[in-house]
Amino acid sequence: MSEASREIIERVKVLREIEEISGETLARELGFDPAEYGQWEAGEKDFPIGALVEIAARFKVDLSELITGKTGKLKTFCLTRAAEAPEVSRRPMYGYWNLAYNFHHKKAEPFLVEATAETGTRPLALNTHPGQEFDYVLEGRLLISVGGHEMELGPGDCVYYDSSEPHGMKALGDQRARFIALVM
Numbered sequence: 001m002s003e004a005s006r007e008i009i010e011r012v013k014v015l016r017e018i019e020e021i022s023g024e025t026l027a028r029e030l031g032f033d034p035a036e037y038g039q040w041e042a043g044e045k046d047f048p049i050g051a052l053v054e055i056a057a058r059f060k061v062d063l064s065e066l067i068t069g070k071t072g073k074l075k076t077f078c079l080t081r082a083a084e085a086p087e088v089s090r091r092p093m094y095g096y097w098n099l100a101y102n103f104h105h106k107k108a109e110p111f112l113v114e115a116t117a118e119t120g121t122r123p124l125a126l127n128t129h130p131g132q133e134f135d136y137v138l139e140g141r142l143l144i145s146v147g148g149h150e151m152e153l154g155p156g157d158c159v160y161y162d163s164s165e166p167h168g169m170k171a172l173g174d175q176r177a178r179f180i181a182l183v184m
Contacts (some may be wrong), residue, residue, distance in 0.1 A: 050129025078103035140177030
């Protein structure tokens with residue numbers, strides 16, 4: 001487990017402890033499977049980004065603060081130049097870059113996501129989190145499964161869905177796929 005993952009787990013635990021609630025109580029409150037939540041806090045599995053969005057909202061902290069330990073300061077706008085978005089390490093073979101990392105009290109979390117070509121050789125990994133998600137493909141081809149429905153998307157294609165449904169994605173055609181993911 002990476003040092004960044006350990007720090008995220010510790011920040012989540014501290015937030016829980018401040019409000020004196022157990023991991024199981026938090027999991028049930030947010031609609032997570034308590035056993036899976038236990039694996040996240042134990043460091044056996046990474047917290048899905050959508051789960052972190054929900055946890056941050058529950059405790060009224062910005063996602064960036066939960067992930068990095070630093071508070072966003074911008075309230076009018078946040079300009080993120082090309083190649084300057086901070087990377088959020090979540091899962092192997094996927095890169096996530098937070099596109100509004102320094103904006104205070106966001107209503108949604110925009111990410112640039114890259115699924116490496118290697119994801120296409122693996123079984124589709126599904127996850128769930130409360131809320132909704134919008135994915136817009138920039139390059140490559142992407143297989144997205146939502147609630148058992150599989151769709152192939154190419155550049156310019158997009159999908160909006162209930163992220164409490166099991167969903168996952170992977171690159172197709174032996175090349176990476178890049179897309180914008182907006183988690184709400």
